[in-house]
Amino acid sequence: MNGIYLLRAVATCLALVGVLLRANCAGAEEPASRSNLEQRLAAYYALPKEFVEDSGNYRSPLSLAGGRRVQSASQWQHRRVEILASWHRRLGAWPPLLDKPTVERLQSLERDGYLQHQVRVQVSAAGQMVDGYILMPLGNGPFPAVLVPFYEPLTSIGEGKKGQGTHDYGLQLVRRGFVTLSIGTPGALESIGVDTRKALVDAGEKERRQPLTLLAYVAANCHTALAQMPEVDPQRIGIIGLSYGGKWSMFASCLHDKFACAVWSDPGIVFNEQNANVNYWEPWYLGYDAAVRRKPGIPSPDNPRTGLYKEMIDAGDDLVDLHALMAPRPVLVSGGTEDPPRNWRALQHLVEINRLLGYERRVAMTARSTHIPTAKALELELSFLEYWLKPE
Numbered sequence: 001m002n003g004i005y006l007l008r009a010v011a012t013c014l015a016l017v018g019v020l021l022r023a024n025c026a027g028a029e030e031p032a033s034r035s036n037l038e039q040r041l042a043a044y045y046a047l048p049k050e051f052v053e054d055s056g057n058y059r060s061p062l063s064l065a066g067g068r069r070v071q072s073a074s075q076w077q078h079r080r081v082e083i084l085a086s087w088h089r090r091l092g093a094w095p096p097l098l099d100k101p102t103v104e105r106l107q108s109l110e111r112d113g114y115l116q117h118q119v120r121v122q123v124s125a126a127g128q129m130v131d132g133y134i135l136m137p138l139g140n141g142p143f144p145a146v147l148v149p150f151y152e153p154l155t156s157i158g159e160g161k162k163g164q165g166t167h168d169y170g171l172q173l174v175r176r177g178f179v180t181l182s183i184g185t186p187g188a189l190e191s192i193g194v195d196t197r198k199a200l201v202d203a204g205e206k207e208r209r210q211p212l213t214l215l216a217y218v219a220a221n222c223h224t225a226l227a228q229m230p231e232v233d234p235q236r237i238g239i240i241g242l243s244y245g246g247k248w249s250m251f252a253s254c255l256h257d258k259f260a261c262a263v264w265s266d267p268g269i270v271f272n273e274q275n276a277n278v279n280y281w282e283p284w285y286l287g288y289d290a291a292v293r294r295k296p297g298i299p300s301p302d303n304p305r306t307g308l309y310k311e312m313i314d315a316g317d318d319l320v321d322l323h324a325l326m327a328p329r330p331v332l333v334s335g336g337t338e339d340p341p342r343n344w345r346a347l348q349h350l351v352e353i354n355r356l357l358g359y360e361r362r363v364a365m366t367a368r369s370t371h372i373p374t375a376k377a378l379e380l381e382l383s384f385l386e387y388w389l390k391p392e
Contacts, residue, residue: 018092028377039389042343044332044364044380047348048341058270059316061324061353073357075329083321087255090308092209094217095125101225104129114138116157121225123186123218130218132183133157136231144389145179145226146170147259149219149252150245151196156182156298164233166372167242167265171380177390181222185215197243200284210308211284212251214295221254226230236260242379243267243277243338243371247285254325261388263381266336268370270318270346271309273298277371278338278343281309320349327353332384333365334377341367 003114032040061083062070070079088094102122109116115136120129120272132153137143148156148169155163157180158171170182187199207214219239227234238261241249246267253262268278280286281299289306299305305313323331327350333339347363354362364384368377 005187011152025332032383032386034387036389037383040383041364041387042361044366045361047159047344047351051342051344051348054345055348058318058320058346058349060349061321062349062356070356076353076356080325080327082254084231084325087322089327090210090311092207092215094213097217098122098125098221098224100228101221103134103225103229108318112137112261117183119164120182121183121222123221128186130183130186130222132181132222133170133253135170135180135182137177137179141179141231142233143177143231144180144238145181145229145232146172146384146385146389147219147222147226147239147252148172148180148182148245149215149241149248150182150184152184153182156180165375166378167245169240169242169381172378173240173385176386178225178385179229181226183218183222197282197284199310201288204283204288205290207288208290210286210288212247212286213255215248216251216255219248220256220258223256227258238262238385238389240385241265241267242373247280250319251322253329253331256321257325257329259329261331261385262326263332263334263384264339265334265373265377265381266338268338269323269333269343270320271313272338277337281305283307285309286312318346323347323350324353326350328357328359328362330362330384330388331364332381333363334368334373334374334381335365336368336377337371339365341365345363 064070070076104120105117107118117134119132119134122130123130132138135157150156154160156168156170158164158168170180173180183194185199187203203214204211223237225266226232226237237259239249240251240263246264249262250264250267253259271279271280276298282296286309287294287307292306294306295303297303299363337341347365351363366377366380368374
């Protein structure tokens with residue numbers, strides 16, 4: 001009988017050790033298997049039945065002059081060059097990207113299962129810096145990485161007034177084994193009363209470019225800053241953002257093809273003047289006009305469209321050919337109040353391009369009834385990045 005009691009005591013001790021180990025690792029999420037992630041995401045690559053034969057009134061990026069269409073992958077590469085050049089011409093050409101952006105580490109702390117570095121990242125040749133935080137898992141890399149742009153970086157690392165458990169992407173992802181760089185708008189510090197919108201308008205006027213391309217350029221240089229870190233796998237860097245951060249992520253990932261994949265969380269992926277929050281007409285997005293300063297708000301006869309937004313509406317253009325630049329890289333549109341399921345009509349064109357290139361299941365879309373991600377929506381966003389960025 002003494003032997004039996006001894007075995008029971010040993011078993012009890014082992015169980016207690018297991019509990020303690022799990023408690024000590026509470027800062028890290030248990031990794032999901034690749035097959036589980038694939039099953040979790042499978043339904044969201046499927047086009048809803050009501051849109052199977054409805055791709056909207058959007059002009060196909062595969063359409064060429066004279067009614068011809070792109071018929072092959074090689075033809076698409078030529079067409080892609082044309083589309084990218086067109087967008088840079090519309091938005092304002094980028095200066096050369098930085099070869100080695102400076103990353104200044106201001107303060108470092110060890111958190112529960114990761115390191116937190118407060119940083120300033122160089123984002124222009126003139127020395128402009130953007131404030132942010134790098135969160136880095138403990139252990140040996142290289143790790144996959146994700147750039148998280150937002151109004152300010154504290155929300156993204158779980159230290160802002162809002163966003164905890166809904167869009168604190170930097171924090172959520174480091175717990176899953178990613179290096180994350182969370183940044184805010186250059187020149188805008190909302191915590192001390194400098195409005196993001198004013199900072200973007202001022203930057204647009206100074207640079208004579210649409211503000212969204214300035215943000216995309218910042219993100220591209222932040223990608224390089226991440227890629228040069230020895231702890232980061234340079235081939236596995238993604239980007240994610242909500243709302244304003246979603247617009248920033250969309251333009252950045254489309255215009256800079258070194259982002260391996262992207263999550264655009266409810267940015268409004270196409271123009272919609274029925275929704276005041278899909279506000280590409282504003283001067284801090286695509287409505288910058290050197291000759292006219294319009295009032296904020298939905299365009300009207302008394303407050304007409306301006307800038308590139310006006311030019312595109314007048315020409316019957318939208319953002320579908322911008323989306324096309326993502327192919328064949330994976331993208332998830334995490335849809336809410338600004339991106340309802342009907343926006344699948346626009347995404348069908350991207351699906352068609354991926355299919356031409358020989359790829360399926362590269363475009364996904366989820367739906368929720370809120371703008372801020374629900375727990376389910378957040379889990380799908382994070383799962384998408386895990387599936388596409390973590391090694392098999």
